Amino acid sequence: MEWILGFSAIILLIVGLVGQAFELRKIRIDSTQDQLGSANIFLNKKNFKWYAIIIVGVIIWYIAERM
Numbered sequence: 001m002e003w004i005l006g007f008s009a010i011i012l013l014i015v016g017l018v019g020q021a022f023e024l025r026k027i028r029i030d031s032t033q034d035q036l037g038s039a040n041i042f043l044n045k046k047n048f049k050w051y052a053i054i055i056v057g058v059i060i061w062y063i064a065e066r067m
Contacts, residue, residue, distance in 0.1 A: 005060055005061075005064035006061065006065075009057045009064055010057075010061070011057075012054070012056055012057030013057035013058070013061070015053060016050050016053035016057055017054065019053070020051070020054070023046050023047055024041065024042075026046075027046065027047075
């Protein structure tokens with residue numbers, strides 16, 4: 001049972017990181033040159049769903065390690 005949790009955690013982490021990378025790329029292309037170097041690009045509302053997926057993956061990974 002632990003290996004199912006481990007694999008699901010790895011899949012969630014990969015999906016979250018790749019999805020966030022594509023989302024940041026889209027935000028960077030759509031943004032103006034003034035906001036390009038800004039740290040606010042990470043606080044965009046579109047990124048929060050990817051942050052949630054990454055956090056859930058880390059929590060499941062932690063649970064799988066402790067079982």
